[in-house]
Amino acid sequence: MHGAAFQAAGLAGTYEARRVPAADLPAALETLRQPGVLGANLSLPHKETALGLLDDLTPAARAIGAVNTVVHREGQLTGDNTDAPGLWQALSEEGYAWEQGGNVVVLGAGGAARAAVYTALILGEQNVWVVNRTFGRAQAIAQAWANPDAEFQVVAAEAQAVPWPEVSLVINASSAGLNAPTETPLDAAWLAQLPAHALVYDMVYKPLETCLMRDARALGLRAANGLGMLAHQARLAFTAWTSAEVPAQVFLDALVPQPAAPGDQA
Structure with missing residues (x-):
C-alpha cells in the first residue's frame, strides 16, 4: 500500500x-x-x-x-492511533448511521478493540458492550473507560448478557477468523437476535469473507471485512x-x- x-x-x-x-x-x-x-x-x-x-x-x-x-x-x-479514525471512515462508507444510535458490541480486548471502543464511544457517542473470551480483559477495558458523568458507557459482559435486539453494530476486533475460514468469534445464535438493520464489521481481511461474515449474511444482515479500515488507517x-x-x-x-x-x- x-x-x-x-x-x-x-x-x-x-x-x-x-x-x-x-x-x-x-x-x-x-x-x-x-x-x-x-x-x-x-x-x-x-x-x-x-x-x-x-x-x-x-x-x-x-x-x-x-x-x-x-x-x-x-x-x-x-505515537499516534489511526485505527480509530480509519474505522470510523470505513464504517461510514459501509452505511452505518451513527446518528441513529444503538448499542455497539466489540469482540476482543486488545489494542484493536480499544480503538473500536474509542470510535464508538467517543466519536460515535454509542453505548459499547465488550465481549471477550477472557472476561477479565473485557473488564479492564470497561474500567479504563468508566466515567459516571458520561451519557454513554462501556460495559464488559458475557455474550448472553448483551441486549442483542438493541445492537446496531458488531465489530470483531479479535484475531478469531484470521487465516481460519471456519473459525468465528461469535456463535450464529447470537447474530440471529440482531435487528435487520444491524451491521457486522469484521476487522479481519484474510480471508476476504470470514465465517462471521457468512453467518451474518445468511441471516440477511449486512457484513463487511476490514479492508476499508486497513486502507484508511x-x-x-x-x-x-x-x-x-x-x-x-x-x-x-x-x-x-x-x-x-x-x-x-x-
Whole structure:
C-alpha cells in the first residue's frame, strides 16, 4: 500500500516489513530516530507496549491506550492511533448511521478493540458492550473507560448478557477468523437476535469473507471485512509521515488489484 502511495504522491520512499520480537521492541523503536526515517506502523503485540517507550503521544493514542503509528520528527518519536479514525471512515462508507444510535458490541480486548471502543464511544457517542473470551480483559477495558458523568458507557459482559435486539453494530476486533475460514468469534445464535438493520464489521481481511461474515449474511444482515479500515488507517499514517494526501482508493487498489479492462495488455 505505502509503496503505491509513495508513487502516487511523487515521493521517493520505501516501506519495509520487519518482524520484531517483544524483547527487541525498545531497540527497534530507537532505530526510527535515524535521519531519513519517517516512522513506522506497529501491530500486535506491540501496540500497547510502545506507549511507555515514546517521547510523546497524540490525544487519541493516549485515550485509546494503544499506538499503531509512530511518527519521527527531528529525533523525537510520537505515537499516534489511526485505527480509530480509519474505522470510523470505513464504517461510514459501509452505511452505518451513527446518528441513529444503538448499542455497539466489540469482540476482543486488545489494542484493536480499544480503538473500536474509542470510535464508538467517543466519536460515535454509542453505548459499547465488550465481549471477550477472557472476561477479565473485557473488564479492564470497561474500567479504563468508566466515567459516571458520561451519557454513554462501556460495559464488559458475557455474550448472553448483551441486549442483542438493541445492537446496531458488531465489530470483531479479535484475531478469531484470521487465516481460519471456519473459525468465528461469535456463535450464529447470537447474530440471529440482531435487528435487520444491524451491521457486522469484521476487522479481519484474510480471508476476504470470514465465517462471521457468512453467518451474518445468511441471516440477511449486512457484513463487511476490514479492508476499508486497513486502507484508511494506512492513508492517515502516510499523511502523518509525509504531509501528503493520497486518496484511499490508491491503498485499496494496492490491497485488491483491479481486473484489467477488456483490451488491456497483460
